Each structure stands twice: as C-alpha cells, then as structure tokens.
Amino acid sequence: MNVSGERTFEAPRATVWEVLNDPESMAKTMPGVESFDVHDDRHWTANVKIPLGLGGLKMKVDMEKVEEREPEFAKLAVKGNGVGAMMNMETSFTLSDADGGGTAMVWSAEVKILGPVGSMGQRVLQPIVNQQVQHVLTALDGQVQEAIGRGGAPATHGAEEGVSPASPQAYEAEPEGPTTSTED
C-alpha cells in the first residue's frame, strides 16, 4: 500500500536534513524501538516492537539509504523481519523551504507486509500503517526539535517555545494498551 503526504517543520532545511540522515535520530522515530545498531552511515538496524493493539509485533528492521541528493532528496529501503510478518518499505522524502519559513517535506512510502499478519487484511493494516506513519512523523518532529536544542541551525521562528507544535497522539503514551478481547 502507498501512503504519502506533506509536513512542515518549524526548522531550517539543514536541521531537518541532518535529522533525516542521522541513523540514531531516525531509529528513535521508529514505533516501539527497543535497540538499534548503526553499521555505517548508509546502513543501520533497529529492533522494534510495533504496537498492534492485540500485542506488540517484534521485528528486526534493516534500513539502507539507497539514494540521496543533499539537501533535498533521500530514499530509504527498509526491510523488517519478524515472526509472523515481514515488511518491505521504500520511502523517500523531498525537502524544500516552506513559504512561511521552516521546511516543507513531501514524503511517500510504499509499504508491503507479508506473512500471517499480512493476511489480516488491508482493512486492518491500512489504518494501522497510516497511524504508525503519523507516529513516525510526530516523532520526527520531536527529533528535529531536539536537534535544534542540541544547537542545530535555529529555526526561523517558533523555536523559542522549545516544544513541538504537534501534540503527541493520545495513544503514544500507552501504545500497547491491553484490550479485552475482540468479537465481531
């Protein structure tokens, strides 16, 4: 399935680029990240537990930067392997200076989920993927702000608040809230 969209960051392009190309920062945007290893500046691996509501899905995720044109375009190939599911994703983002200041990012991701989890059907997976993508974007925002805090290039405005303008999604606090069972 394909998910795509646009996002504006209250930060200069260089900062956003820096975050997007920093394996450590990127690993932290993964949902339910438990650990990660950086192999080199183009390859890194994260161990994640993706919250699926009915239980966390443990996955080893290998990422490879397959293309980049600093400071505007990059493409990542992501392969996830877990018991019950395999995920292949190709994601790319294009950065430009936003009209009102800050940085605009146009992104798209082609996500493929294979295995038993994949058989749960698109009706379930598509909303889950959409939600996880929102999670990643929100986390990315946080990483951008952190980078600014670390002394990255200051944002043109909004930086003085020092907090992300995007309010965290309620579910993030309890990403694996147990539910009673499910019948329908």
Add this chain to the structure above:
Amino acid sequence: MDVTVTANGTTYARDVEPRKLLVHFLRDDLDLTGAHVGCDTGNCGACSVILDGVLVKSCMLLAVQANGASIETVEGLAEDGELTPLQQAFNEHHALQCGYCTPGMLMSATALLRENSSPSDDEIKKALQGNICRCTGYWNIVEAVKAVGK
C-alpha cells in the same frame, strides 16, 4: 494444565497445554472426532458443540476454558444408535451430502429447537448462519429442521 470435562455424559480428565483449542482437545485427546475443522477463522461452524447448554464454536475456545463444563457433541445425540427426529429428518430430506458440516449443523439445529420448537424458515436460516455447507445450498437443511419443528 488439568482439565476435566463431561462430554456426552462421560467425564474425562486430561493434562493439556493452555494453547490447545477445545476442538483439538475433543478430536485428538478425547477421540470425539465428530466435531470437524473447516476453517481457521471461526467462520464455518463445523466444530459447533453445546457447552453448558450454550451453542459455541469449539475452535474459538481454549480447552482449559471448558474445565468443569458439560459438553454435548454430535456423538451424544443418538442414544443407543437410535437417530433423533432431527437426524432422521436430515436423512429424509437429503440435508447432507459429504457430511462434513453435518455434526455442527445438527448441534446448531438442536440448540435452536430447544429454544423454539416450531421455528419459521427465517428463524431457521438465522440460526444456521454460522454453519457453512458447501454441498447442499442449505435448502434441504432448512426443510429438515422445519419438518422436525412441525
């Protein structure tokens, strides 16, 4: 875990893994192979049994959940080999072909007839919705259940 159930009047005690489904417990541990497995999503109803008086699909329950329960399966319907009126009606109306869905179908119809002794066509269809049959198209099954109801 220890599980004790009474199935068709006989009490069985077994040690089972918690993950074992009731249908596998009945079929593999108790040798009650009448309840069948026709799907893996709880749709087909071939595994239907009556658990403490309630019609359930035994593939969506763990065996350990049935601890202490009384279970009725298709094997218990005909006493001493004497077919019940419902079983006879299935034979008379050609309500079965391959016979794979039949045990579940009979349990669903039995549960219906206990609650409603003369169900209408619509009530019968509604009661059998959870039992898939790939051979008969259901028409003769509905006729058979209706014939017992009258």
Add this chain to the structure above:
Amino acid sequence: MTETTLAPAPVEIQKGWGGQSVRRKEDKRLLQGEGVFVDDVKRHGMGYLHFVRSPYAHAHITRVDVSAAEAVDGVYGTLTGEEVAALTEPFFQISSVPGANVKDYSLAVGKVRYVGEPVVAVVAETRELARDASELVEVEYEPLPAVIDARRAQDPDAPVLHEEAGGNLMWSGLYSWGDLDAAFAEADRVVRIPELHFHRFNSTPLECDGALVEFNRGVGQWTIHTNNQFPGFAAIMMGPAMRVGLDKLRFVTQDIGGGFGNKITSHPQLVVCCLLARKLNRPVQWTEWRTDFHLSMSHGNERWFSDTEVAVKDDGTLLGFRTKALDDAGAWLRYEPLGGVIWAQVTPGMYRWRHIELEFTQVATNKAPVSPNRGYSRMQHLWFTERVIDIVAHELGLDPVEVRKRNYVRAEDMPYETPNGCVYDSGDYAAMLDLALELVGYDSIPARRAAAKERGRLLGVGIGSTLDSGTNNFGQSRLINPELQFSGNNEVATVKLDIFGEIVVTLGTTPQGQGHETTAAQVVADILKCSVDDVHVRAGHDSYWNSHAGFSGTYASQFAVTGLGAVKGATEMLAAEIKKLAGAVFGGVPADALELADGGVRIKDDHDAFLPFMACGAIVNANNAGLPEDLDVTLNCRYVYRPPFEVPDVERKFGNLTLTYAAQVHVAVVEVDPETGAYEIVDYAAVDDCGKRINPQIVEGQVMGATAQAIGAAIHEVYEYDEDGNLLTPNFYDYHVPHSLDMPPLATGAIESPSPFTPLGTKGMGEGGGAGIHAICAAIQDATGQVVTDSHNPYRRVWQLLQEGARA
C-alpha cells in the same frame, strides 16, 4: 422455501428401486459423527507435519537452515527442497513444449513461485510444536519481480517463472472448425466484444486436504490415507517421481468432506508425506488448514476472452465466432494444460453455430496453481458462450429468450454432432428454458419490474444455460500432447455373494457426498430383485484390493455412467452365475428357466424350487463338494465398464470428447439497490436434465449444491491478488462463501431425456452450476442496462456499472 416442481413432460416411472428417492445409506454414520475423514485417522507414534511456506510471490531461495528447528525437543525431522530434488524426479508433465520443460517438485527447489508455496516440511510430536519449529526454519530469499496479471505474462520484460520453458507461455493451440470467412461474409452484423473475464475462485470443500502416511519398510510400501479424489491420477504422478512402482502406493480413503475437483492435485504434498514417513520411520500426519488451502490449492482457471467477433444475422441467428482465450495456470501445471482442451467438450455451448475459431493460450503467473474445479474449463467457456448470447441480444435489441430459442440445438436434432465432432446425446433445451421461466413466473416480470421501481429498486432477470459434459474420453489429452498414451475411460465394480448371502459391492470410486453407496445399491437391488437394505456397498476406496482401474475416482461427472455401468455389469455377471449355480443345484435347469426373486433364485414355473442367496453363497464358498467340475462360478464378479470411444483426430482436433451431455438451465431474478450497488436474488429456478435419474433426490441435491456455489462465485467468491502476488482473500473472513441467509428462494425442475449411449440411460451430472454464474451476470445486465463483462459481480462492481451508465 424450496418448491420442487417436476417437469410437465411425462416422466417414465421405473419399477423397482431405480428412479426412487431412496434414503441414503451413508447418512447413518455421518449423522452420528461416525464418518471417518482423513484427519480422524490416527496411528501410534505419528508425527504432525507443518509446511514452511513462501512469503514471496517470486524469489530465489539463497539459504535454507533447518538446524534450529531440528534442535527443538519433540521435533522428529524436516525435509527440504534440496532433499526432494535428490530423492525424486520432477513430476511428469502432461504438456507438450514449452510446458513440458517445467521441472516441478513437491517442495520448492531453488526458487519460490507463489505466496504460500511449500518450501520446507517439519514433523513434530504435536501439531502446535510442528508449527513452532517451522518458525525456526531460516530461509533467505532474494525477491524477484512477479507477474500477476496473465495479460502481462508474455510481455518482453515480464519476469519468467520457469526458465527451462523459455518464457511464461506454457501451452497454446489453435482450434478452428467450419468456415469462418464464409460465416462472417454471410453475417448481417459482426458483434465485437473486446474483453471478457472469468474470475479465479474454487469450490472450497469444507474439509481441506490431508493425509496420514505409513511406510512399511519390510515390503517397501506406503499406505496413504488421504482424501485425494482421484488416486489413479495421484499414483501416476507419484510413482515415477518417487521411482517406485504403483504397487508400492496404497491409497485408502473412507469419507471425504467435499471435493469438487479441488482434491485431485494433492500429489506434491503426498510425496512429501511419503518421503518423511520413510526418512523418519514413523507415520506422518498432514492436515491442511483453511488458509493453506486458499493460498496453495487448486484454484479454478482464470480466463480472459479477447477480440471476440460474432457473426450474426439480423434476426439473431448465430453463425459463428472467433476469440482468443488466455488462461492463467498459476505457478505450476499440476493438471494443466488439460484445461486447454476440456473446454472443447462443449465448443458451441448449447447452440447450432457451425463456424468456430478459438486460439487458446495458457501462461504461468506467480499465483497458486490451478486445478480442476466443479465445471472444470467448460464452465469458463460456457459462461463465455452465454455472455456472447446476451451481449448479441443487447446489441441487436433482441430478447435473450428468443435468441436462445432460435439458436439452441433442437430436440429433434439429437444426437447432434457439434462442429468438433462431439455428439450431444439427448436433450430438449428449449423445453428446459420454458420450464425454468415458468418456475420464476416469467410472465409477471414486467409487473414486478414496475413494482420494484416504485420501491427504488432495479429488477433484472437473467438466464444461464449450460452443458454438464460427463464421462471423459481421455484421448482428448492428445490434442494437448500427441505423445500422450491415454484414451477412453473405465471404472470398476465388484459384486459378490458371501457365505451368509451378503451382497457385497466394492466400487473404484472415491465419493465425496454423491451418495454412491445408495445409488449403487439401487442398481444392484433391481438386478438381483432384492431390497436395497440387503446390499452392502463398502464405504470408501482402497487400492490394495485391486477394485480400481486407471481412471478410477470421483471427478468429471461420470459415476452415473461409469461407476453404475460397472456396478450393472458386475451385478449382471453375478446374477448369471447365481442362475448357473442354481441350475446345477436344481439338477440341470437351464438359466432361462430361472429367475431371481425375493432374495433368491427360483424356477419360473415352480416357485417352490427356491434357492435363497444365503444358500448360494454358502454352497460356493463353504460347501462346494460335489458341484459339477465344469461349473465356472465364483459369485465374486468384477466388471470393468469401458465407454465406447475412439481416439480423437489430433490433426483436426475432432472427435467425441465425452459420452454424455447433461444440461442445466437457470433463471435468476435480482433486485439492485441503485444507490449502493448491493443486490439480492429474489427468485431463482434451476432445471436439470441428466437423463434417467437413479435417485432423483440425490440429483436434485447436486443441482442445489451447484446453484449455491454459483451464487457464491457470482457475488462474493474470488481469489484476488495484489500486484505483489499477495492473496487478498486467504480465508473465510475475506473469502465469503454463502451461508443460509444468503440463499434465495429456489424452485427446481427436471426433464428426463435418457442417454441412448449409456448402460442405464443416465448421464453424469453435478457440474452445471456455471449456469447460475451466468444467470446472475445476465440479470445484472438486465437490471442496470450495462453490458456485464466479468463473471464476478460484487456490489462494488455493480455500483461501478451504474456509475458508467450514469456517465454515458
């Protein structure tokens, strides 16, 4: 809700058991849960098999490591593709080149070609443990691009499944009969249909495949308890692959939970079970689960018909057609490319057009392999001919009823030789249509249409008329591959009289609910003049006892001809032997002075001279001293029925491909909700003509079942894949099969046109459900006014049709 209407045409009432709706003998055990299905069979120490399946539609296998799985306590062992490649030969290919070059093994070797393909097998102490361990098998894949749409399979840049075949083309053949040029020259109109699509589904028998395999090391023989419905075919595939003679493969089945053709091609999985039973020296049990079945077993042939041209006269007279059929075989040719000829059994459908050209192409795609499915290959073609009729009627502004009646093969033309040499044995299609229309109250349709409109609903009525050709002439396989040495057909029955007078019948068939035990008993009882209750038909099939022949099994609408033909032959032999014996016992009474009656044999003119069967059985089996030396009587009679067939002309692709041609005409009335595209079948009639009916209730049951499957296929059932080859309907959650509430009111009717070619005037039947798929398509076309080009019409597609109509 069912209203059974018998035909107004006179039905000859037979005396005796044949023709009566005798209650089924099978039912008593099945109603008590005492049937023996394959998963009910258990053996001491058996291991449970679980398959590791491919998550990719197309990928190289770069590494397989089973060590972690094998290290688990309770795991008995594994089998990999590499081992299979060493221990077996590739399966024999039916196809000529290029399909002949395909190397098909029972596990993936080197490459996977569809999602769900078995890659490794793991055997363990419990079902759950086998699956646990299978998760520890490490398989590394190098994904390859996949080809999913058959129409793209022959593109120059299309990924190739079988490099040995040099491309994705598996088989192609041009069929041409009559004079197409003359037909188009004579035509007033040429109706062109760019593309029609018959979708991928199957009958999803409620019981999936399975086996319990034991290996007898001492004699080197495997006993394969399985629900395979055509053990003869499985044996032919398995023996050479496993490098053993067929005597080493013993197939045993008792009850089978539905087959519908879908249980013909389980031979790869059975080979895996055999290899593991030998390797691990213990019985191996395999249960296929529903998702496994959907992912990997026996999908029906998906077929595209493109560039169709139809030569017609203005009055609707059909002269001929030409079309290109593109058939999607999926990843392997497990029974294919026989679908490339089976359709030709019904080349002109029910119509008299004489000029027909069809270019058949079969390609491989990265989807589950196809295999026979109820109505195998004829259903696709008959849906096409029916679609042509209604599209022609639509284009010419004619009534589909009239176009059918004008073109149907007429009763007075029977037996009718089709352009390709098939001989339709008997039938009155127009009478069937009249009866079907009467059953739905066709005259009231205009008024009901108006009433529906007032309620905001669009009413439509549609017809489907199909043939149910039965008793194959396997010589047709030579049209696919002239090298093949198959032709004709056969089936076996033995009937014996045992010591206490028990009449014991053994069949070569593998019934899956068709009531063979009952109908065989009816035939025997009529000949032996006894009660059906006195006839004991053995349940199931066991190849150990030689009561089978090369084509034994239950498939392709043939039992009523081949099975019962064999039963009749064997019983007549037995009856003759009983008379011979009695003649000797009575002191030299000639056979024609004797008759069978009341469970014994007597002298016609002296009923006191009576020898009960019990005495006959006892004398021959246990008290035979003093019998005349030349008395050649065993009371154990085996008969092989062989239908009268010639080898077809391979050059002209001409000859009779099946012995009988039963027919079904269905009429569906639908009401469409124009706002949502959802629709409901509000009325339905199915009329069947399968010649003499031995047991009308069983025949009606087959008609009902086929109708229900047609309704499911037409509205909901589809194996749909995404562009990466993931199956989107892998279980009953998304693959919706109809349940009781989905069934419309049904009226059934019957006409009996006895077959002049069969021992009992019967015809094979049970596969006429394709009529229903078309009837629903036609009804939707009628309701929406839009031409329907797909056999699968879920609500979303009907909504699309309505949108297109609104835009036009």
Add this chain to the structure above:
Amino acid sequence: MLLREVEYAKPGSIAEALELLAANEGARALAGGQTLINVMKARAASPDMLVDLNGLEELRGIELAGDGTLTIGAMTTYSELMRSAEAKARPILGEVCATIADVQVRNRGTIGGNVCSNDPTNHLPPLMVAVRARMTIAGAGVGSTEAAGSGGVGSAGAGAGIHEREVPAEEFFLGVYLTAVGPGELLTRISIPAGRKDGFAAVTLGTDGTCICNAAASVNGAVRVALGCVDAVPVLVTADSPGAVADAVRAAGLQPPSDVHASSEYRTHLAAVLATRAAEEAAAR
C-alpha cells in the same frame, strides 16, 4: 489454527484480573475470544498470558436506571443483550447485536470485547459513539475516582486500590485494536443514556455479514452519525437534519482504506448513503 504457547489465568475478581494484567507485561484480557483467539490462530498476535474474564459475574449484567440510563457490564454477551428486557429501553442495541456474526459468536462474544477490539469493521464502535456511550475503565493504578463499590454492574468492588475513570465513546477509540484502555486496565462497563431515535445501516459481505461500510445514527435535536469502516476509529458527523447528513459526510473529507471489498471511492460514496439511511431511520422512530 495452532496457537503459540500461552499461559492461562482465570482470576476470581476484577481486582485479581487487574493484578494479573499489571504484573505481566505480555498479558491480555480474554473476553469472548471470538476475535482474539482467531488472531492468535493466525499467530498475528501471541500474548504471553491470557487473563480469562469469563466467570467474573460482576462484569456481566444490564441495569436500567430511573432516568433511562442503561449500564451494561463489559462481559455481557450479544445474546444476553438481545434477550434483555432492560436493554429494550434502547432498542437499537439489541437490533444491531442481532446482526453481528452468528448465533455461536453472539453466545460468546461480548460487548466489551467488541468495543475494545475496535476492528474497523465492527458494528459497535460507531454505534457507541452515536448514542453517546460512556466507558468505565478500571485500573489498579491512579485514576480519577476511587471505585464506588456499589456492587452494581461492572463495579470493581470497594477499595483495594482500584480506580475507575469514565471515557466518552468518542474519546475511547484510538486506533485499530487500540483504545483508551491502558496497560493494566480493564473496561468494566458501558453506560448509555436514554433515547429511542436511533438507526443503523450497513452494506455487508453477505446477509448480516462483515461490514463493508456502516453508519450508526442518533437523533436528539441534531443528527449524530458515526461512520464505521472508513478510518481506524469511528468518524463522527453531525447535521441539523437527515437531509443534511450526506453533505456533512462529504464535507468530512473521508479517506477510507481501499481493500478487496471496496475501493476508497466506493466506501466514501457508501458512507454518505448509509449515514443518510441511518439518520432517516432514526428520525422516523
């Protein structure tokens, strides 16, 4: 069909259930199991422990208060709800439950399990939003109120450090299989205010089958429609009259998922049609 290894616990009280859930990170509550067991069969989920709520009588039952408010225990089955005389006070509840799955599933499946699973095709999440249901969640941790311990339906009992909080349905659903019920918490009961003017419409896969798209409506002055199958959570749309509902749905900018049963476009269309039908049914009562 074959589950991964799992531990099984059958608590004797809500407090014990909460303790088990809090003490075991990988524990899941098992209600009717009519979805969870199936997901476990597919091994798409494999909790370490199942805490079986069957047998906790305090989670069952239906009470009708003087002001017409219905309180329904989370472990009340669909069948119990359909048969309940009290539940007839809000007829739509029994009517919709009667169209969920089949008899066997309705005999085991629970109203709490349904809303907590929040599968996008479920019937009850949109219905709960439409009728302004309020969900009571109990936890061993800090909550807004100490459990009252009245002994009523779904009451967790006095003291024992159990806290309860109430969440309105529109804030309860957070994602597919995700709700406001957090780790170590349980949904204990659902309360539904008085009302009769409700409607429900769906296009389903087969008669009374899985929803392809559905809509629940309630009219109380304004029209309140909640749409199912179009997003991870029910989408609430309000309008002044049933006639204005379709436009309101169109204005909501839905971007439903596409799947094998419906394209995004078709679902968007169905949403407007079904919302109107549900609203008309509600208004006509």
